[in-house]
Amino acid sequence: MRFIATVFILLLLFTTTAMAGHGEPKGPAQKAIVLTAFGTSYPEALQSILNIKTKVEKANPQIPVRLAFTSNIIRAIWQERQGDAAWQKAHPEVPREVLYVKTPLATIADLQNDGYRDITVQSLHVFAGEEFHDTQVMVSSLRSIRTLKAKFAPFERLALGRPALGLPGDELPYTDDIAAAVKALKVDVAEARKQDAALVYMGHGNDFFSTGIYAEFQKALQQEYGWPVFVGCVEGYPAFDDMAADLKTAGKKNVLMKPFMVVAGDHANNDMAGDEDDSWKVMLTKQGYAVKTQLRGLGCVDAWADLYVSHLRDAMTRTAQ
Structure with missing residues (x-):
């Protein structure tokens, strides 16, 4: 056996x-x-x-x-x-x-x-x-x-x-995802309120795909919080000039600007917060705004x-x- x-x-x-x-x-x-x-x-x-x-x-x-x-x-x-x-x-x-x-x-x-x-x-x-x-x-x-x-x-x-x-x-539905994303950034809007500042986000965007979803996101943020929040893109729509035109109507002199990107990398450090003449910080400052930038990627927002x-x-x- x-x-x-x-x-x-x-x-x-x-x-x-x-x-x-x-x-x-x-x-x-x-x-x-x-x-x-x-x-x-x-x-x-x-x-x-x-x-x-x-x-x-x-x-x-x-x-x-x-x-x-x-x-x-x-x-x-x-x-x-x-x-x-x-x-x-x-x-x-x-x-x-x-x-x-x-x-x-x-x-x-x-x-x-x-x-x-x-x-x-x-x-x-x-x-x-x-x-x-x-x-x-x-x-x-x-x-x-x-x-x-x-x-x-x-x-x-x-x-x-x-x-x-x-x-x-x-x-x-992507509209549900936009609504969830809007709620995720509640802390940013609260920070802008404390500073009596318009909140501006710089997104990356894309020249080959419609970036109209950024405009939808901006509208949803404004409707949710009743505060001037604007989104612009490095590439695609809404571009800096589109964002700046909307910002002008808000009547705020202070601007709190953050990257609408997962990381605060090259675009955030240079295109948004850099000291060159074509950075968003410099261009908005020349338009008379008091600009504060924050180099924080979205991934750091829990x-x-x-x-x-x-x-x-x-x-x-x-x-x-």
């Missing part, structure tokens, strides 16, 4: 090993999360992204969370720093995962190679512009991969979470970071977004 039992166990181990060697599924697909952001090269601005990541990890304690940057320029800067020991020594606060950050595609591939077949990609973009579009196309393309035998498909489930201001469609946690939760229940 002991001999028979030994033979049975050996046969069972052999069968299990053989199945594993042929790529047979070993039970429920392992889950993973990828947070994909435009990125930043400013070490001090990383806290915005890392704050969101920390919140996502707390909400999903058993699931690995990875970062990915969509900007080729930003990733190239971090790649150069990988070989700069002096820079790394001067910036010990930068985590290794940022120093070696990859594209969303490479990050997903690494996870799949490590056995994760149930992956949710959460966009950390503000609205569905160029960077989100390309991420959406990539995820859709990966999801469309078909193998001769379904069990050998690279992914069991691959989903994409919508950006902060949502997506078109009736299942998850209520805004929670928007992405909520959108991720929605995406994890769906196969497509």
